[in-house]
Structure formats: C-alpha cells, structure tokens
Amino acid sequence: MAKLHVSTTINGEPAEFLCDVSQTILDVLRDQLGLTGTKEGCGSGDCGACSITLDDRLICGCLMLAAEAEGRRIETIEGMAKGDRLHALQKKFIEFAALQCGICTPGFLVASRALLAHNPDPSETEIRYWLAGNLCRCTGYDKIVRAVMEVARDMRETTR
Amino acid sequence: MVDMKYVAPSTIDEAVGAILAANGTGRILAGGTDLLVQMRLGTAKPGVIVDVKNIPEMMRIEETAGGFRIGAAVSGAIIGEHPALGKAWPGVVEAINLIGSKQIQGRASAGGNLCNASPAADSVPALVAAAATVTIQGPKGRREIPVETLHAGPGRTTLQPGEIVVGFTLPARPLGSGDAYLRLIPRTEMDIAVVGCGVSLIVANGTCTAARVGLGAVAPTVLLVEAAGKALIGSRLDDKALEAAAAACRAACKPIDDKRGTVQYRTKIAGVLLKRAAAIAAERAGAR
C-alpha cells in the first residue's frame, strides 16, 4: 500500500509526512508528528477534544483526512503559546480554574480562540452555543464560559 | 486490507470519471463529516475517495438572476457568512447552520447533507420548502431535479452510477416572502433532529399566496407536505389556517419509534413545529 506524501504547514512551520489514505489528520498529528496535545475523545466529531484550525477555520481533527492537509495551514494547541508566553485564554483558564481533568482543555482553548477571532464581543449565549461542540464532563462549563467572557473583555479593553 | 485511493480532481468531469472508474466503490469527499464517521464505523469501505474541494464550481456561491447557485461542497460556515443569501433565504441558512457543531460547520456541506440522504437531515426540509433544485452531473451530462426527488429512502438517493451532485439552486425571492426552519432536539445543540420542519411563504396584502412545507425525521425520506401548503395558501395565516396545516403535517407523518423519539411524540411535534416555523416565516414575509 503506497503512502501519500503530504506537505503542509503546522503551527507556522512547514511539515511533511507520509500517510495512508484512511488516516485522519488527528492520527498523523498524534502518532507521527508527536503533537499529542490534540486529544481524541470520540473519533466521530461529537466531543470537540480534537479541535484544530484549518486555514483559520475551526474543525475536528478526527473528521479530516490527513491527505487533505496538502498545501493548507493547520494550527493546534501546541502553537497557541508564543515562546514562553501563554495566550491570554490559556492564562485565564488556569486563573479561573476552568479545567479540572484537563483532557477537553486543548479543544476548548482552540475553539475559544477561533470564537474570539470571529466575534470579539460575544454574549454569554453566543459563547455557550459556539462551545456546544466541545464536551466537558468535569466543570459544568461555568468557569470555562466565565474565562472566555473575561478574556474577550480584556482583549476589547486593550485594543480600544 | 483494502487498498484505498485518494484523488482530488480540479474539474467535475474528472470527478465523474473517477467515480465511474471506481465501479461502485467510489465515494465523494466534501466536508467528510459523514463519510469519515462511516469509515470509522466500518459501514463505508470506499475503494476511491474523490475529494471535490479543488473544483471551483463546487466551492462557490453565485448570485443568479435574483437566485443563488451554491456549490455542493461549500461549507456551512461559508454559507452562513454570505450576506445576501442569509437575507433572501434565512430559513435555509439556519437549517444548514444547525448541522452539527461549529467544528462540523467548518467542514460539512449542504451538498453532503443532501447526498447522505438521512431522513433527519436538517438542510433538506428547508430546501424542500424553498423549492430548491439540485444540479447533477454524470456520464450522460447534466440534469436538474427538484430536491424532494433526490431521495429514495434512508441513505439512498436516485443518483445514477457515476452521477454526482454539483450544487443546488435557490429561486429568486419576490417581495413579501419568508422562510424558516425549526427542529426539535432534546438538547440545545449537537443532536440529530427528532422532527424538522421547513416553511416557505409568499404573502401579499396579508394573504398567503404561496406556501411549501418540508418535514424531516417523520418518514423514510424528507416529505414535501403539499396539503400543509394548501392549507396556508389563500389564508391570512390565522390560527385556523395554521391549525389546518399542522393537522396536515401530523397526517403526513409515518414515523418510527427509535432511540430519538416515539411515533406519538414525533407526530405531535410535527404540528407544533409547523405552527411555529410558519409564524416565523410569516413575520419574515412581513405578514405580521
């Protein structure tokens, strides 16, 4: 079975890999590229633990073939902090205890960042609907939603 | 182990050729949000995956003489961001945007939702109500069919070997028209419709002059409920007319008991959603 050769960009860096047709980008990120920050909770697009962005669009890594990455731009949780500086969302999630076990956290952070890029002034309801595709079984979502609201406010204040 | 191939053609002719050559084992890949799940479950074992996202016609939204041609592989997110489309067909856009989470929206296409042929597909009742037509291309060329004739049963379409859905067309909207789609799900998000109802109306001087109703998840295919449309046409969309249309919807239901709902519940909800969707469509049409 001949493998496909794929050239892509991951977290701003050029990346190349060989994959089977049936492999998802999640499989390749985790098993071949060592980027295990993106998690698999269901493999069917129902939990959002594998949230990544593809050309700035929020998607589930489990629902994209690795072959489709050719020539595209992928961002994962590993690209969120810049150098030793955490992203404002990452800081606020820690400060607000918006994680308990932490397995859903990378997905929530990637999804929240995509939300704020799309809508810098989301209401609580908009945040809740945007994040409805990310399941968290520990927190009841309260502190996650509060953290995103607070970061959105901080970001608006600093850009004003 | 099956040797699976992946091709990403840049023209529709090449895509049709690839599907035809695959001899029944080819699958179109647009957003992949159904196909990849089926592959994981083992219910789909394609020999050839034909990724159509490099085909420009299947990836764009065109405004045509007041109407819209939407490529089959355009994602829900792109459709949701199109300003003119959302103004003309808010119900259709809402229906498409209800498919899955934001993550799913980033990939899933209305064309895929159509071709997956689920009776509970969210986009379909709204497209049926909208009198959308589907553009199909195959070895014998192009044809255009009403959307409600695309489905043959759960998971089955009337597509012939080698045919692919290229896109769909929404007609122009005259003044005084409005559409809406509502679905019932147990949660607020992330569920498959227990019942879905699309309503499209044209209203002149307070009187409904045209109405179409699409009903999902209550029969093996999405239904065009003509009797419900008839009950609305000529009325002032008053409670009596809405109740008559709701009764027509309930009568049209041939649902099943399953993990998502009961016959009794689905039948009741079909009427409830008709009334609520019709009220929203009427308001959008400027009737209220």
Place this chain on the structure above:
Amino acid sequence: MSKQTYKWIGTRPDRPDGADKVTGRARFGADFNMPGQLVGKVLRSPHAHARIRSIDTSAAEALPGVKAVVTSKDFPEQANLIVPTGEMQVNLRDVTRNVMAREKVLYESHAVAAVAATTDAIASAALALIKVEYDVLPHVIDVTEAMQEGAPILHDHLITDGVEPRPTKASNIAKRIDNAKGDIDAGFAEAEVVIERSYTTQPVHQGYIEPHATLASASEDGQIQLWSTTQGHFQVRGFCSRLLNIELSQIRVTPTEIGGGFGGKTVVYLEPLAVRLSQKSGKPVKMVMSRDEVFRASGPAPGATVRVKIGAKRDGRIVAADCTIAMQAGAFPGSPIGPACWTSFACYDIANVRVVGYDVVSNRPKVAAYRAPGAPISAWGVESTLDILAQELRMDPIDLRLKNAAKKGTKTSYGPTFDTIGFVETLEAAKSSAHYRSKVKPGMARGVAAGFWFNVGADSSAAAHVAEDGTVTIISGNPDIGGSRASLALMAAEELGIDYDKVRPVIADTSSIGFNFVTGGSRVTFATGLAVVNSVRDMVRELKGRAAKTWGVDVEGVIWENGQAKPAGSNVGVFEPLTLAQLAATAGKTGGPINGHAQLNVQGAGPGFGVHIVDLAVDQETAIVTIDRYTAVQDVGTAIHPSYVEGQLQGGAVQGIGWALNEEYIYNAKGKLENAGFLDYRIPVASDLPMIETILVEVPNPTHPYGVRGVGEVPIVPPLATMGNAIARATGVRMTDLPMSPPRLSAALDAAMPRAAAE
C-alpha cells in the same frame, strides 16, 4: 472548632499542573508511546448472552504482523474472593471473567480475545480472522424481568445471599440487604399523612471524555512497566498481580494524567490484557478503547427501581420511612446497592426506618462506581417523595427538611451516629440564598432537593523532601483528577509556613511511594491531604532537631513558626531564627537530607450534605425543559482551594442534570446498545445550561487538622429530584421515571391532559 484564619488555605493560586494542561504538554493515557510498541485490540461479543463453544485463533496468529493473541486460557482461574475497589466491591472470579469472557459472554461487547500486531490495520484484520462459535442464549436486560421466575439465568452458581432460609435454586438476585431502626409498623400507624410512590432510573455512563488507555511493557526477566489512565494505579497493580500471578513488586504502574473518571476508572479492563500480550510478544503493547467500546464495555452506573413510603405528622415531622431498591449490577454481582440503601434517609432524623435492597444481575456491562455510587438513585425516590409530602402539607420544602434534618448525635439507620455535620447550616444557607429569596419568574417553577454522601478515608502514604535551597517536594500517590495537586500543596505550604510556589507536588508511581487507595470517595484532599500534612510535620520535627543541634539546645526548646525555627522562649537562649532555606543549606553538616514521611489508615471522613435549587420552564407543547437558574449549596468542611471546590459542585450538579433530563442506556430487543456514542448518549452541552451558582458552607470536619470534608460526590446526589420537583411544580405532573426526556415528559403531560393531547 472556631473559624481559623489561614495564610494559604482558602486562597486560589494557579494549579501546579496548569501550564502543562493548557499547552497540550500534559500526557494523558493515550499520549504514551515506546519504541517498537505493538497495537493491542479486543474482539468483543456480538451477543448479549451466549455460551462460547470454541475460539479458533489460528488464522489470526498466522497473519503477518500479528505478534500475540490471548483468550481466557491465558488468564488463570481466580478464587471466589471479594476485594474492595474504591467504593465498590468486586469478586476476583468475576473480574477475570469481565476482562476476558470464559464460559459465556454475558453482555454485548464482552471481551472474548485480544491481539497485538504491528499496526492498527493488521490488529483489526486479525480480529476479523478469529473464529468464535457461540450457542446464543436468551438474555435479560430489564432489572424487574431479571428478578422474575423463569428469567434467563446468568450464573448457574448464583444463590441469593441474605435470604433465610437460603434458596437452593440459582437466581439473578445476587443478594438482599436490609437495615432498620425503630418500629416501622408503629411509625406508619402514628402517621397522619402517608405518601408512597415507585420510581425508576436508567443506567448512565460516567462519560469521562478520555477513553481507557494503557501501555504495557513486560521484560524478559519478569518485570512489568505499565502506564495507565486510572484513578488508582495501586489498584491496577493489585489487579494485574492477581489476575496474572505476578508478584506486586515486579509491576511498576505509572499513572498518566487522567481525563476524567468519576469512579469509572477504579477498575481494570485493558491493563491485564496489555500485560499478557506484552509478555507473550516480548514487545510493549499499547491499547486504547474507542468511544464505542467505552460505552458498551466499561462500567456504567446502574439503573434501578425504587419504592419509597414516607409517613409524617401534619406538622411535617416524619415518623416512618420505608424504601426498597432493586439495582442492576450488570453481568456480575456488585452494584452499589449498599450505599444506595444507607444514604437513602441519611439526611433525616427519623425514628422508624426500614430499607431493603436487591443486587440484581442482567445482560449488561458490569457497573462501576459513579460519583456517590447509588446515592443519587435512592435520593431520586426519597427527595421526590418528600416534595410530594411538602405539597400535601403545604409546607415550604426547605422548612420540611429543616424540621427533620439530621444533626450531631443523630443515629443513622445503618449504624453510625453523626459527629459535627452541616446539614442544618446548608439548608439555612439555601433558604437565605439570593436565589431562594428571589421571586419565581412568570412561566418558571422552582425545585429543591437535598443529598448526602459519607465520604471516605482509607490508606494513604506521602513524603516530603527539602531540597538544598529550601524548596519542598511533596510526593503522594493519587492521580490528580481535578486539582488535588493544588490543594495538597496549599496544605503543605500552610503547615510549613512557606510560600505555595516553594512547594512542588508530585504524583509518584507504585514503586516510588507507599500504598495509596484510589482517587475516589472524595478522599484525596481529606485523607491524602492528612498524609501530606503528617509527612510535613514529620519533616518539621527533623527541622527542629537540626535547629536544636545548630544552637546546642534541646529539641523541645525549638518551635516552628512562619517557615522558620525559633527558640521556644527566652529561657532557651537568644538565637536568630533559622529559615527553612538556611537549615537546608547546612543539612549536610547537621545530619544529612531532611525528609518527612507518613502512612495512615485514615478514619473520620466527614459526611457531606448538599441542597440544590433550580428555576426552570417546561415548554408545554414540546416538553423541552429550560433551566433559568441553578444554585448548589453544600457543607464543604473547609474549602482548601475554593475555585476547585466550586468546580466540584458545578460539575456534579451538571452531571446530575444530564442524568435527570436525557442520559440513558437504550437497548434494542437483541440486547444491543443503541446509543453508544456522544451523539445519542446526550450529556449536557454548554448551551443547555446557565451559570451554576455555588454557596460553600464551611462546617469544619473535627477529625481533620484543617477541617477538610470530601466535596466531590455530594453534588451529584440532589439534582435528579431537584429537577423532577421543579418539573412537577411547573406542569402539575409528577415524573417518576428517568430520564425526563422530551418524548417521555411529553407522554406524561399528554396522559395528564388527554384532551389537549388529542387536539
């Protein structure tokens, strides 16, 4: 205990593992790999109940790339021996049959064989080549049907325990238990109002987002290394040792970060298989469950039937309470029927109580612990019945509970007498909360219910080490499932009088710290916290000795205060205080490294009580329930890190809301699970919920130096009835069957209003 003022306890610093968990650096179960590892996969039963006639693995073994195949033959038979696993008890004879079916398969997706191969695809292909011949047997899913005469029998040897005279025929009822207090008949004779109802609940899954995963590496000399996502790596070690006849010290289990457990990761599924496959193949073997496997083959919580009868005086005083619970254990005995019974009336001081429970097997996956195992089920019945009583008596539901609340000195029906508890304080806090004092909005209704959980102590070990620069490492052995590193470090900092960020908490593997019981029973901050405190005190003793040596005084003349050794008084002499850093720097000259250790069997867990309040609306046409406001009030002892305490209350409440509204296992006529995924097993999503308000009532536990009570389990107990009580008040229809999903609630509303339904 008077209210203490603390420097660190009660503050909200960043958790020590925060950066790792927001950057993707933290390594969970499926994130561990070894060079040359194989992929392990499990072949599972397509039948709910069948005798295994034969298993032919030869074709699978012959497939290139397949390195090992195991079946039940690879696991020794086990004695009929019951061992504790968290809050549940398991029988080793059953455990070995649950991880790998022997004579029969007892539920759909029961493991029958496992393979290890070089790739995922080859492993899958190998499973398809294993030929299993089954004699399909009639199956039984429903608990009531399983108890009936003539039901298909799962275990020919199963004779109902706890029934006199001892039955002679096998049955699906594994045991009957009862406990009583007072004279139940006299109590009901005295009652002026008697309410009796029957309730049902469906099995629900813990729903942790991280599937079970493990990596095993057996070496040729018999040593085993194992990585596992588990609530108890010592438990994993114990099970693997027993099930595979390996000495405990030969097995080293490293707990990975754990992506949720809620009780469901206190047992083993994959680990013994991975070890055996690794032994047979000579290579590391990694196994990860799919979500489908998690639902079909890992322990859900049981469903049950609950009958409750409560008798009261017109003034609201409860004089008699009776409860009978029949609970699904799954394919093997061992449901949490005990805790379900014991907790049922534990909130209340009632003179006459009788509780009877049945543990019943059926063709479903063996249940596992789920947050306060059993308690939400009995509370659903009891707290719903109390609400009916409050309505009947036209009494405020909190006042009714206050009138009957258990207090210090109340003797429970199951034995113990309560020490200082905070139920009255919790009820009063609920009653005076802004939420409860607010007017119910038009179209809304309000529900209230209470809940109880014992909390547990048990075995913990801990160590504290001072580094040469005076910073401290505390080492414990409980996987951190929701922020316990932070609470342990806070207590150590408080005890030592040094800054929180000078304390680094580490969770050690089974070979690097003494035994620790599972992360479960809300025990870690309490019991392991106590072990950490004691290890620090042990270290402080050593520090004081070093100071005494430095000063040339008796150790009794040295005190430890604010992170430094000081003379106890002027009679000792005049010495400048010695800081921890100074003592650490000179340790080499005063006796070498400075460490502390503690090992305890911790008793005296403080019970917890919660009261939840909800305002909700019910769409009368669609039966969709919309929650407008939700408040969880709980006696938390002392909130060590209040953010994580709040988080426990919020998360538990939302799990309970899911249980109440939509979560259930749905089986078809063939005994196959129809909703084995997050699409149709509907856990709450963010948009289903409002903010979850919390009120932390602090009634310190007198047996803990910082007053800690477990907090994690209580909050899942009240929500079921809280929701049902509000729905009853919103619609006038009392739901007795869970979940109150739209189709089910709609049918109940239609039945109550047949005319409206017909329209």
